[in-house]
Amino acid sequence: MTAHATPAAEESSERLCGLLAEFADAPALVEAARTVREAGIRRFDSHSPFPVHGIDGAMGIRPTVLPWLVMGAGVAGAIVALVMQWWTNAVDYPLNISGKPLFSLPANIPVTFELIILFSALTAFFGVLALNGLPRFHDPLSQSERFRRATADRFFISIDARDAAFDATRLRGLLEGAGATAVETVYEAPTAAQIPPVIYLAGIVVVSLALIPPLWIAKDRRSTSDTPRMHPVRDMDDQPRFQPQADTPLFANGQTMRLPVPGTIASGDLRDDDHFFRGTEGEQFVTTLPPQVQPVTLAFVQRGRERYDVYCAPCHGLAGAGDGITSVRALARPDSPGWVPPLSLHSLGVREQPIGKIFNSITNGIRTMPAYNAQIPPQDRWAIVVYVLALQRSQNAVLDDLPPEEREKLELRDFRN
């Protein structure tokens, strides 16, 4: 640097920074910038209160790399968003939400879009700061009182003394020739760049204070405690009600809890008719229908069929052959090797069961079949049993079961064929 220092700089203890030329308007600035560049100066800049049209070409500024950075950030945003949504919702914590696929692209678009924008915008903002070397809280040019108008209504060219072709005398002439209304030399006092110590102090204090919450959280996460954690709103703990075992002045006996009225029967206690409610008699399954559903009417069988079609047919099939839609689809899927198809109700084992056992299977479930006592009341369960018997009969019928006139029709048709 000293190699290029002018005599003026050697006289003072201040460092020579460069030249500053003021121009009245934007066109003059553009022309001067072009002149300076053509004079072989590279380390120079122009300053204006607003972006001046055409200055980029005059100064030979190359297109900024910023759009590429922003594009990269956008792609990164998309990838981060998609991977995050896939991993959190489909892998690490799979949760069925209204039957939507765990990784549902349509539903993931909004968040993906927002993250693309967020990443890109942050990159554009911090990118422009980084490319411009901002923030920079000290600039030697700010020594110049005149330069303060660069952000208001004046136009400037500054030439850095570190430029290889810097020659103060020659450049001063050049700038004045290009229409500068004033040219001055800028020096920097060696101490001028110092930031006041009070700022440092304030900075240290702020940073230390800012560290307290994260440290506190880190400490709490690492340690255990035998006191309950902080619990600011106690609404749910302090509800205006009586505790079960507590005293109360409200009732004569001083107890919060009330005794049931005489004659109260606990729920479930009335079901002592084993035949009807459990299909058993002693240790044995019954082989007859309970008297409550006798005599069996056609309406009762049809009720059984209707209930059967709702609750049983999905697995056992409409005719009880074990070919319900659930089973068929489960068997068709390659990814359900563990599926055990339901029994055919016409298999010998089922047909030989006492009817109480069928009733019991419906009530309490059997093997992989769940219990249906919650969904189907006993009366309907018996109706289903009756319908199952009818199904078994129908699927194992012999010719002699038909009434004579029906049998005749059948034989006639066989003959024709």
Added chain:
Amino acid sequence: MTAVDNTFNLPGQRAPLVTGKADYATITQDVCAIAEQHRPPRSWYIAFAVSVATLGVLGAAIVYLITTGIGVWGNNSPAFWGFDIVNFVFWVGIGHAGTLISAILFLFRQQWRTSINRMAEAMTIFAVMCAGLFPAIHVGRVWLIYWLAPYPNWLAMWPNFRSPLLWDVFAVSTYATVSALFWYLGMIPDLATLRDRAQTPIRRMAYGLFALGWTGSARAWHHYERAYLLLAALATPLVLSVHSVVSFDFAVSQVPGWHTTVFPPYFVAGAIFSGFAMVITLAVPARAYFGLKHLITPRHLENICKVILVTSLMVGYAYSIELFTAWYSQNPYESFLFLGNRPFGPYGVFYWIMVTCNVVIPQLFWFKKCRTTAWIMVVIAILVNVGMWMERFVIMMSLTRDFLPSSWGLFIPTPIDIVMFIGSFGLFFTLFLLFCRYLPVVAMAEVKTVLPHGHQP
């Protein structure tokens, strides 16, 4: 400073966007003077006192709500969402004009934006803050709001990304961030101007800190202009996406009156509509009060009125197409809601206020007199915002009449509901008045580029 009429229309000629004898120096002086005055006039203090008092009421209501629970609101079953979401959508909607003016009009090279964009962007940010307040407190336990964020936690749970409410969290927080960055980036050169004009070291340091050392260097302007363009290009789809995502909160459900495919563009149009109305409400008094009539000219206001008219027609289109489709669908739930309950049900009066304020009254802007008379446009703009609040309320009340008559109910706001809504205006105006007092209310650097000689090389 009298306003010159620059609203004329001569094909082949462009009306000036800055009237009077403005040059770089006077613009700088006029705008900076507002932030540099030692003592603002008494009216500023009065307005500020009223705003802060209202803000205080809001604060008290929030403290009461948090310590008691959100049962203090009128929300109930079936109206699980009440004023909280109405106010949220209302404020987010208002927050759309700022970024729209900044970004979309920038891309369309509508240079009239330069005088009003700073004010509108500030308005956006404050409106989004008001908006964010309501969903934040409606979670009840606000200190657990960070559970909304996807972070690895000891509950081993993740948020559900298939929920539109989570999309909302991302959309609104992204919008708040990007709007703030856009606003701040645009303000850096103007903060530098204030720094360089500062008379006291404290002001110089304060503005200098936020000006980040800007010196108006051509190399910096080069990156800066591109960054600004990029942010505008990013903010434009963002504006559309935010209110679309807000509309998804409703439209992905099956509730009649909520689930209709036109919701996303219809919400966006409504948001722009209400946002521009708020710009008129703020800009007309501000330009008179701060002496900015030569920068925010009648032409600016007329253009805003035209945008309001266009968006009013879009909103009217959406109302009509909803009514038509409700009938056309022959879906009993849709027809009942749109043709029966909304216009003639318990909240029918709100529906008719909505239609009047949003579709009928803005038609006055077909007349040039209404587009150029300050008090008329302010009245219309305020009515538009009344109407837009009603719109959100009417939409929300679809909840009270869903599929099963057995689950029907009513929503009646409590005093706390109403106080919190009014209080949110306190927050908004407090911030806005502070902005007017300390920051450059007009984008000086940008206005300078639209001066007649600003762009001449």
Added chain:
Amino acid sequence: MHTRLTSTRGDRESISLPDSVLRMSRILIVVGVLLLLLAVVFGLLRGDGLSYFYHAYLVNFCFFLSLSLGGLFFVALQHASRAGWSVAVRRVAEILAANTLLMALLFLPILVPLLFGSSVLYKWLDPDVVRADAILAGKSAYLNLPFFVTRAVAFFAVWGALVWYFWRRSLEQDETGDASLTLRMERVSYPALLVFAVTITFAAVDWIMSLTPHWYSTIFGVYYFSGAVVGCLAAVILILTGLQRTGRLLESVTVEHYHELGKLLFAFTIFWGYIAFSQYLLIWYANIPEETTWYLPRQRGGWVAVSLILLFGHLLIPFVGLISREAKRRPAILAFWAAWLLVMHWLDVHYLIMPNVEIIGLPVGPIDVFCLFGMGLLYLAGFLLWAGSRPLTPMRDPRLGESLGFENS
């Protein structure tokens, strides 16, 4: 900049088509009609009561109509917004808009069979179907033949009046150079846009949405509109490139206009994606059977591929292709994307209409191709006839100077 203006004015040859276009358009009309007849023959061979042919014809009718309606929108929008940059390219859009009158003629093959009781396109025209269907019976106050025809006539009357108005006034200005004509067109453009919004919505409901008469979507009009603008902008870009290839408008239309059109094309491509996604997401998410019925056939068989092609080809790929400034500033690249998007827009209309026909195998067949090229040649002939030897740029528009000197900052 202003020297350019005078040179354009001085050289009439460079801004209008040669006189031979008249002969050319005659050939185009003959070939076009022959191709359409060929499509009818192929349709008859299918033995489905011409169902496929009619649907394919409707696809191409709606496609070319959308280009014209997009042109009407573009012209009205430029007047309403007092746009300066677009003057040099406006005439092309005006010609596209004027072709709406041709489309009215091409609507007759759809309309006339309906009048004779055909319900091969619109099931709700069959009284037996309506009687058996409570929903259609409920809709019959809107979906009935007399009202349908009245609406169709009204749409074409309104569009015809508007395009004719803009066309005559613009040509009148070429003669007189009267600046007040610009003001008159601006005044008409506001109600024009209003009426346009209503008519295009109900036209889309009538002609496309009612093909699936149970289905409904409030955004449907906007969907068709967004596609129409994409199609129109793509067509304008392609026509301008074509004209410049043949040595016309070389000076008045600059790279700056391409850049601006490219930006609009880019924006409306995204807008289309936004509207299409909004409709899809809401219906997919709510999963209501009344609404999903529309998407289900489009997610089966060959339509899966078409859906995916639209997702990538109509949105994602052109998004990447058009995003850079360079792509919009090189007419050849821009023309490529315009052609690409025009094809995609056609496929989009195809996708809206054709799944109503049972198709086995490829969802595009020879009938579609014959209809497309047949009607396309007629459309082109219409364009040439409108253009004639008239100037292809509004020579004396008061904002022409602004347009010629326009630069993207």
